[in-house]
Amino acid sequence: xxxxxxxxxxxxxxxxxxxxxxxxxxxxxxxxxxxxxxxxxxxxxxxxxxxxxxxxxxxxxxxxxxxxxxxxxxxxxxxxxxxxxxxxxxxxxxxxxxxxxxxxxxxxxxxxxxxxxxxxxxxxxxxxxxxxxxxxxxxxxxxxxxxxxxxxxxxxxxxxxxxxxxx
Amino acid sequence: xxxxxxxxxxxxxxxxxxxxxxxxxxxxxxxxxxxxxxxxxxxxxxxxxxxxxxxxxxxxxxxxxxxxxxxxxxxxxxxxxxxxxxxxxxxxxxxxxxxxxxxxxxxxxxxxxxxxxxxxxxxxxxxxxxxxxxxxxxxxxxxxxxxxxxxxxxxxxxxxxxxxxxxxxxxxxxxxxxxxxxxxxxxxxxxxxxxxxxxxxxxxxxxxxxxxxxxxxxxxxxxxxxxxxxxxxxxxxxxxxxxxxxxxxxxxxxxxxxxxxxxxxxxxxxxxxxxxxxxxxxxxxxxxxxxxxxxxxxxxxxxxxxxxxxxxxxxxxxxxxxxxxxxxxxxxxxxxxxxxxxxxxxxxxxxxxxxxxxxxxxxxxxxxxxxxxxxxxxxxxxxxxxxxxxxxxxxxxxxxxxxxxxxxxxxxxxxxxxxxxxxxxxxxxxxxxxxxxxxxxxxxxxxxxxxxxxxxxxxxxxxxxxxxxxxxxxxxxxxxxxxxxxxxxxxxxxxxxxxxxxxxxxxxxxxxxxxxxxxxxxxxxxxxxxxxxxxxxxxxxxxx
Numbered sequence: 015x016x017x018x019x020x021x022x023x024x025x026x027x028x029x030x031x032x033x034x035x036x037x038x039x040x041x042x043x044x045x046x047x048x049x050x051x052x053x054x055x056x057x058x059x060x061x062x063x064x065x066x067x068x069x070x071x072x073x074x075x076x077x078x079x080x081x082x083x084x085x086x087x088x089x090x091x092x093x094x095x096x097x098x099x100x101x102x103x104x105x106x107x108x109x110x111x112x113x114x115x116x117x118x119x120x121x122x123x124x125x126x127x128x129x130x131x132x133x134x135x136x137x138x139x140x141x142x143x144x145x146x147x148x149x150x151x152x153x154x155x156x157x158x159x160x161x162x163x164x165x166x167x168x169x170x171x172x173x174x175x176x177x178x179x180x181x
Numbered sequence: 182x183x184x185x186x187x188x189x190x191x192x193x194x195x196x197x198x199x200x201x202x203x204x205x206x207x208x209x210x211x212x213x214x215x216x217x218x219x220x221x222x223x224x225x226x227x228x229x230x231x232x233x234x235x236x237x238x239x240x241x242x243x244x245x246x247x248x249x250x251x252x253x254x255x256x257x258x259x260x261x262x263x264x265x266x267x268x269x270x271x272x273x274x275x276x277x278x279x280x281x282x283x284x285x286x287x288x289x290x291x292x293x294x295x296x297x298x299x300x301x302x303x304x305x306x307x308x309x310x311x312x313x314x315x316x317x318x319x320x321x322x323x324x325x326x327x328x329x330x331x332x333x334x335x336x337x338x339x340x341x342x343x344x345x346x347x348x349x350x351x352x353x354x355x356x357x358x359x360x361x362x363x364x365x366x367x368x369x370x371x372x373x374x375x376x377x378x379x380x381x382x383x384x385x386x387x388x389x390x391x392x393x394x395x396x397x398x399x400x401x402x403x404x405x406x407x408x409x410x411x412x413x414x415x416x417x418x419x420x421x422x423x424x425x426x427x428x429x430x431x432x433x434x435x436x437x438x439x440x441x442x443x444x445x446x447x448x449x450x451x452x453x454x455x456x457x458x459x460x461x462x463x464x465x466x467x468x469x470x471x472x473x474x475x476x477x478x479x480x481x482x483x484x485x486x487x488x489x490x491x492x493x494x495x496x497x498x499x500x501x502x503x504x505x506x507x508x509x510x511x512x513x514x515x516x517x518x519x520x521x522x523x524x525x526x527x528x529x530x531x532x533x534x535x536x537x538x539x540x541x542x543x544x545x546x547x548x549x550x551x552x553x554x555x556x557x558x559x560x561x562x563x564x565x566x567x568x569x570x571x572x573x574x575x576x577x578x579x580x581x582x583x584x585x586x587x588x589x590x591x592x593x594x595x596x597x598x599x600x601x602x603x604x605x606x607x608x609x610x611x612x613x614x615x616x617x618x619x620x621x622x623x624x625x626x627x628x629x630x631x632x633x634x635x636x637x638x639x640x641x642x643x644x645x646x647x648x649x650x651x652x653x654x655x656x657x658x659x660x661x662x663x664x665x666x667x668x669x670x671x672x673x674x675x676x677x678x679x680x681x682x683x684x685x686x687x688x689x690x691x692x693x694x695x696x697x698x699x700x701x702x703x704x705x706x707x708x709x710x711x712x713x714x715x716x717x718x719x720x721x722x723x724x725x
Contacts, residue, residue, distance in 0.1 A: 019344070023322055080321055080345075081352035107368075110356065126368040127321045127349050 020079045024049045027131050039135045050075040052084075054135060058174060062143045063167055067174035068181050071103070071138075073131065080127040083108045086138065090180070091173045093166075095145040095156035104151035105141050107134065239421035240441065242434045243406070245396065248417055252399050255281050263288055265301075268375035271395075272299055275361050279403040300364050300373030302336025321345035321366065332382070334365045337372040347382050350374070354387045358394045358401070410444045411437035438614070450697035451618040459621040463560065480504060481511045493569070493652040509562060559624040563617050570613030573652070577606040584663060592662065592672050601676055605655045605683045612648045612690050616641070622697055633701045640696055644689040651682040 028049070031041050038059065044051040052073040058064030069092060075084040086108065088101035096104050106123040150156030158166040243251065252274075258281055259270035276299045277283045287295050296303060316325045319342040331340040341349070345366075353360040363374040376395065380388055400406045400417040409416045414435040429441035430449045439446055443453040445460065480487050480496075482504035487496060494508040505514035581603060589596045619641050626634055658675055696703065 019322070019348075026323055078348070078352065081348045110352075123368070126366050127345060128366055128368065 020075065020077055021049045023080060024075060024131075028052075031131065036132055036135075038139050041131055041135070044072065050077075050079075052131065054086075054131075056135060056138060056142070058177075059139050059143050063170040064142045064174060067177040069177055071101075073134070080129065082110055083125040083129070084134070086134065090177050093152075093155050093169045093173050094142065095147045095150040095152055095159050096141055097155075098151040102151070103138060103141070104149075105137055107137050240431055241419045241421070242409075243400075243417045243419055244434075245415060248396055248399050251419075252279075252395075255279060259284055268377045269301055272301060272362075272373050272375055275398055275402065279399055279406075300334075300336070300371045302372055319345055321349070332378070334370075334372040334374050334378065337365050337367070337370050339365050339367040339370055339372075341366060343382060346378075347384075350379055350383050351387055354379075354383065354390050354394075358398065360391060361394055361398055407441065407444070409433040409435060409437055410439055411435050447614065448618045448621075449615065450694040451622045455621055455625050456618070458625065459563075462556070478508070478511065481506050481513075493656055494565075494649055495653050495657075509565065556624065559620045563620040566613050566617035566620065569652075570610055570617060573606065573609045573613055576656070577603070577610055580606055584659075587663060588659075594672075601680045601683070602655070602659065605651060605679050608683045608687055609648065609652050609655060612644070612651075612686060615690055615694060616645060616648060619644075619693065619697065632704045636696070636701055636704045640689075640693040644686070644693045647682070647686040647689045651679075651686045654679050654682050 028041070028043065039054055039056045041052055041054045043049060044053045052075070054071050054073055056069045056071060058067035058069065067090075069088055069090040071086055071088045071090070073084045073086050076082045086103040088097060088103065092101060098104060107125055107129060109124050145156070145159055147156040147160055155166070155169075158169070241247075252271075255274055256267050256270040259265070259273060260267050262285055263270070263273070265273070273284050273288070273295070274281070277287065295301075315328055317328050317331055317340050318325050319331065320339070321341050322345050324342065326342045328340065331342055332346055333340045349366050350360070350363065353363050360379070363379070364370065365372040365374065376391070379391055383391065400408055403419075406417050406419045408414075409418060411433060414433060414437060416433050416435060418431050418433065418441060420429075420441065430438065430447040431441045432438050432447075437446075440448055440453060440456075443456065445453070445456050448456045451459075478487055480498040480502060482498065482502055487498065495514055496506055496508050498504045498506070506512060507514055585596055585599050585602065588594070588599055588602070619637075623634075623637060623641065626637060628634070654675075658679070662672055662675065
């Protein structure tokens with residue numbers, strides 16, 4: 015799919031999301047001239063440790079979107095087993111089918127061109143509610159989440175508070 | 182001496198069939214061993230094959246066209262048995278790694294489970310299709326399209342527009358061979374996308390890549406097939422059956438001689454583990470070896486540097502020195518071979534060490550530790566036999582391409598009567614290879630196994646001595662007939678001699694290969710008096 019088709023599709027999604035906002039996140043462009051870089055804010059889901067937080071992230075789309083997945087990186091401070099210390103989000107649907115030669119993830123859980131900004135962000139919200147400590151991106155966070163939950167909770171409530179302060 | 186007798190025996194007993202019938206025999210054997218006969222005859226007739234004397238293994242060399250033919254045959258077998266389409270057969274076979282038996286077995290034990298795991302729905306898309314004329318939204322690009330222009334896999338109703346399909350498949354093809362198990366773009370679906378749909382939708386460049394992956398899958402996924410590891414070679418090797426043990430030496434049609442199991446060059450009678458250790462050792466030691474194994478050696482008599490550029494170990498220094506010596510031990514050549522009643526012994530590390538030969542001339546004893554020295558001994562013999570083998574291989578090709586014609590003219594003999602020369606060279610190439618690997622074997626033979634070591638070195642010494650006689654005869658004696666005007670009578674003597682040496686050498690090497698392949702078991706069983714008298718042991722086993 016050519017670059018123009020990718021940008022047409024992204025513009026279309028942007029328009030849809032501004033007309034019909036979805037609960038749980040808001041999305042816009044970092045720079046109006048570049049439809050491949052999105053600025054999104056994810057609202058910490060209710061009844062989770064992240065409730066009340068406003069977490070900013072940048073989505074970067076490749077030229078061959080939707081055949082390859084975007085990358086998502088939190089710019090707000092984040093403490094989560096599936097988020098690398100530098101903020102990159104590691105969930106299976108953001109992995110291209112060819113990325114996992116060991117067959118660790120099922121093909122059906124990996125990237126498919128039917129995914130949209132909306133389905134990706136909903137997956138990230140679901141990740142915040144239920145961390146997967148099987149294949150952690152942040153090993154310290156995963157260890158804390160598993161072994162010293164209280165410490166984990168304290169750290170998360172601190173980043174929630176900071177995210178509110180920087181709004 | 183005993184070797185003379187051997188020569189006569191062996192010649193009288195075996196030579197006739199060796200000269201005339203060998204190839205026909207091989208052909209017959211092969212077609213009996215292999216139920217499906219795929220172009221084996223070409224292979225057996227190939228004169229360049231340096232392993233023609235090894236017992237034939239059950240394998241086939243496949244060209245690209247033959248691989249396609251195998252694929253087509255497997256697919257039509259499955260199509261007939263399972264009453265599915267060719268495309269579905271292809272999907273099933275790739276899933277079960279081209280094992281026709283396995284496809285059948287799994288399918289008939291639980292068809293539904295197989296269908297689910299490979300993504301073949303028993304539903305047909307025709308029944309799922311929305312009414313004509315209605316527009317549908319493509320779930321990838323969110324544009325509306327008339328249904329007839331959209332596509333889904335045959336077993337599901339997930340319609341996408343052609344452009345999105347093309348992009349989806351293009352990405353998969355460029356991601357690698359995983360495109361062969363492509364599923365519907367809907368992550369929840371899992372319905373398989375067959376080659377018909379892929380080839381119909383994508384552009385020519387992707388089509389070629391996809392076809393390439395289809396072809397490769399037969400070799401790369403299949404437990405019974407492998408690519409020839411020679412650079413640039415496009416042949417594959419398929420085993421007729423897989424046995425647990427034994428040697429897997431394979432000769433590709435490209436001429437590369439390799440082990441099917443470890444893909445290193447052919448190394449019979451040495452096992453794959455020893456070869457791997459030896460190669461690792463060589464790469465680790467190579468820095469040390471650089472200075473030791475310079476390309477030249479000084480003549481032991483006049484000390485002028487000599488570069489070895491011919492095959493055999495018998496070196497004659499240029500006049501005025503004319504000293505004849507052995508390249509390996511630097512001893513006088515007169516001490517080698519049966520002519521002096523002496524006994525070819527320069528393969529023996531212990532013998533050389535005990536006599537203190539290394540003390541005088543060689544700097545390396547002073548400069549290197551004992552372990553390095555021991556390694557050097559074996560490595561040098563391994564490496565020298567390899568270069569000797571490579572040279573002999575070139576000589577063989579040269580012989581076949583040029584010299585046989587020339588010899589035929591000079592000696593007024595039909596080419597068919599000169600086959601014994603080629604036979605000799607084939608034997609030399611093969612024996613150099615075997616001899617080379619016996620040095621890796623010798624290096625790893627434990628020192629405390631005295632009886633085994635003694636027997637091994639005896640066998641190796643005999644084999645090596647025979648090979649040196651043969652190599653010298655094929656190289657030097659033949660040259661006289663090529664250069665000059667020796668008479669026909671002496672040529673007939675030469676024929677007898679060379680054919681005899683070929684046969685004797687073959688016998689010696691068969692013996693050592695057999696002995697090493699069964700781990701020198703004979704020694705363990707017969708430990709005692711016999712071992713002390715190796716020449717009797719040798720005789721005994723020869724008569725068996």
